[in-house]
Amino acid sequence: MVDTQGLLLGVKVLPANITDREGSQQLLQELRQELRQDQPQMKLHLFADGGYKGKWEGWVKTTLGYTVEIVQRSDANTRGYWLPEGQELTEAQIKTFRGHRGFVVIKKRWVVERSFAWLSFDRRLNREYDLLPQTTEAFIFLAFIRCMIRRLAAFAQQNAVPT
Template sequence: MNGRKHHLIVDTQGLLLGVKVLPANITDRAGSQQLLQELRQKQPQIKLHLFADGGYKGKWEAWVKTTLGYSVEIVQRPDANTRGYWLPEGQELTEAQIKTFRGHREFIVIKKRWIVERSFAWLSFDRRLNREYDLLPETTEAFIFLSFIRRMLRRLAAFAQQHAVSA
C-alpha cells in the first residue's frame, strides 16, 4: 500500500459501507471527511453512529455532527492522554503508572476498535490488495469492493446452506 491510504467505513458486522483510496499526504481526518461526504451524497437516508479513535476528537468530531448530522463516539484507551506524572521529590513511579507510558502498555481491548481492524485484516487475505499494483486509486477501491462482496456472498451461501439442511 505504497503512497496511498485506504479509508473504510464498515458496519458493526465489519461489512463495507464505503471506501476511499487517497494519496498518503492527505491526513486521516481529511480523507475520512471526503469519504463521509461521498457516502452522505450517495445515501442521504442513512443515519450513522460513528465510532472513532482519539485522533478524531475535536474539530473533526464537531464537523461530522454539525455538517453531516451523524453522531460520533470517540473510543480510546483509558490511559490515552497520559503524558507524565508530577511526583514529590524522592517518590518513585508505581508499576501501574509505568504501564501507562508508550512502550510499557499492556494490550487492552478497546470498544469497537477491533471491528475496523478486522476488516483491514480481511483485505490482507486478498493477494491483489497486499501490494499496491494499481495505477489508479479507483481500481484499488473497486478491488476492495469486490473483496467485501465475495465475503458477503460466502456468508450468505453458508447461511442458506445451513438453513436448507435444517429444513
C-alpha cells in the same frame, strides 16, 4: 468505513499528503449523498478513534448531523509524569507507557480490525501495485463482495432443506 457487522459502507484511497481526517470528511460527504438518494431517513452513529477528537467531531455533528462516539483507551494520551525529586514512578504509572501496557478491549475497535484482517486474506491487496487510487478502491470492493458471498453461501448451506 464499515458497519457494525464489519461490512463495507465506503472506501476512499487518497495520497499520503491528505490526512485521515480530511479523507474521512470526503468519504462521509460522498456517503451522505448516496444515502440521501437511497434512504433519506437514515442517520448514522459513528465510532471513531481518539485521533478524530475535536474539530472533526464537531464538523460531523454540525455539517452532517450524525452522532459521534470517540472510542479510545483510558490511558491513550499519557506521555509522561512530573514527579517531585526523589519520587519513583508507581507500577500503575509505568504500565501506562507504550510497550508496558497490557491488552485492553476497546469498544467497537475489533470490528474495524477484523475487517482489515479480512482484506489481508486478499493477496492482491497485500502489496500496492496500482497506479490509480480507484483501482485499489475497486479491489477493496471486490474483496468485500467475495467475503459477503462466502457468508451468504455458508448461511444458505446451513439452512438448506434436505430433499
